[in-house]
Amino acid sequence: MAMQDLGKILMLIGIVLLVAGAALYFLKGIPFLGKLPGDILIKKESFTFYFPLATSLLLSLLLTLLLYLFKKQS
Numbered sequence: 001m002a003m004q005d006l007g008k009i010l011m012l013i014g015i016v017l018l019v020a021g022a023a024l025y026f027l028k029g030i031p032f033l034g035k036l037p038g039d040i041l042i043k044k045e046s047f048t049f050y051f052p053l054a055t056s057l058l059l060s061l062l063l064t065l066l067l068y069l070f071k072k073q074s
Contacts, residue, residue: 024030038054 036054040051042049
């Protein structure tokens with residue numbers, strides 16, 4: 001991989017992170033994210049356990065699809 005290609009990839013990642021950060025800042029979070037059916041939430045008197053299983057799977061699927069499409073174009 002040439003240095004120019006690496007530079008383009010890093011700039012693209014930076015732009016994506018900037019847009020995602022701005023969206024989270026101004027929208028105060030994504031409304032449905034973290035509250036999907038399949039996310040595990042256990043509340044006890046002085047203990048709370050939260051594991052976003054369905055959210056993690058959804059984000060993984062979307063990221064895999066985006067990376068597949070990005071690599072296919074190269």
